[in-house]
Structures are given as C-alpha cells and as structure tokens.
Amino acid sequence: MKKHIALLLLSVLSFSKMTAQSNGGVTLPGNELNNIDSSKIGKVDSLIINKTDSSTTAKKKEPKPPYVHQFRIGIDVARLATNFIYKDKKGYEMQFDYLLRSKNYAVFEAGFGKNAVDYTNLKYDNTGAFFKIGIDKNVIDIVNDHDYDIFFIGIRYGMGFGKRSDATFLVPSYFGSPSEGTSPEESYFIHWLELNLGLRVEIFKQVFVGWNARIKFLLNSGEFQQLAPSYVPGYGAGDKSTVAGGNFYINYAIRWGGK
Incomplete structure (x- = not known):
C-alpha cells in the first residue's frame, strides 16, 4: 500500500x-x-x-461473548453416606447456585436433620432445619466459553432452627445410686457466618462433582440456656462457637441463552 x-x-x-x-x-x-x-x-x-x-x-470493536445462564442443583452425597454409617444421626443437604457475570456465583443452601442421643447417662432427641445464602468467587482463569470448572472462595450467612426434647441425665454419686435429672425441652434459633473453599469439576456434560471446606463462626453462642444439642443441622456441635466441616457434592447444571 x-x-x-x-x-x-x-x-x-x-x-x-x-x-x-x-x-x-x-x-x-x-x-x-x-x-x-x-x-x-x-x-x-x-x-x-x-x-x-x-x-x-x-x-472494529470485539463483540462480547454471549451470556450463558447456568443454574446448578446439587446434593451432599457425603451426608447421605453418613446416614448409613451413623444410625443415630440423619441429615440431608441441598445446594443451588446461579452463575453471575465476572465469575461470581450466587448460592443458596438448605437442609434438615435429626439425631438421637442415647448414652448411659444422657438421653434426648433433636430435630432442626437450616438455610444459607452467600456468594462464591472463582479464582482460576476460564479457558474458553465452554469451561465451567471452578476453584472458589466464598462466604455464607446461615440460620438454623429446631427443638431439643426433654433430656434426662444421671448425676453420679459417691454415696449411693446416681440421681436422675431432667432438662426441659428447648426450641432454638442460631445464626452464623462461614468461610468456604471449594472445587467443582464438570466430569460429564452438565454434571459436576466437587467439595466444600467450611469454617463456621456462631454469632449467638448464648442461645442454648440449658443443654446445647451435640448436632445442629447445618452448623455442627451446638456447644462450640467455631466449628469446621465439609461436604462432597454432585451437581447438575441447567443452561440457557448464549446463542
């Protein structure tokens, strides 16, 4: 030219x-x-x-790639496995997330559970449910428009509520038979914050597996006036202000748009 x-x-x-x-x-x-x-x-x-x-x-401006909506539904299969291992404790947890722009995911989690404490010196039942809302941030690069694998950090705000039945317990005595006591039933409401670290990998089209590691911080540790349940669904040990936990999920993704 x-x-x-x-x-x-x-x-x-x-x-x-x-x-x-x-x-x-x-x-x-x-x-x-x-x-x-x-x-x-x-x-x-x-x-x-x-x-x-x-x-x-x-x-000549580069066209933006089409926005693909993705909604995922997941179930905690690790929790299902523990239902068979521990006969006295049952729990079910579901997870739902929606892909936002900028590699962020809006997350909603919910579940319920129960446990029966049947020790020699302590007996009671406990049932409860929970839900959590939060956001996950993908911290790895996206390879192409069809790459939905993520390694993320996230935060949750959780709320749990339930009821503990009357608890009967035995108090040992050095001068004869142990004395029996009762703690009346108690309803409770707790809330907490969580820090999350996790992974999701698409092993088949629209099918993911992955895990979450969690650290939870109870915000109202004084909620239990008498006897804190040993297992609060969604949180863990009710007598601890900080607990760690984890989940293993299988997720299914529903996608639309992007054409």
Missing part, C-alpha cells in the same frame, strides 16, 4: 512536469523534481496509513 501511494505521488509530479513543458517549456526551477525528498513522501505516506488504520481499528 505504501509503495502504491509513493508511486502515485511521483506519477502526479511527473505528469505536472510534462504538462508544463508542453505548454511553453516551463519547468520546475532547479530541477526540483529530481530533488524531491523521498523521506518526506514516506512521512506523508505513513501519516495517511496510520490515520486510516487507527480509524479502522476504532470502528
């Missing part, structure tokens, strides 16, 4: 000289045609090309 413009300028100047000679022998003074500075032609040429290229680049 540069070569063509330079040749065009030289052709115009040559034509002007020939025209001047044919109209009376007038020529450029000092043989100026031969003294044309080729570097100036190059500068003009470069200026024209750069201006054209920049205007073309400004007009």
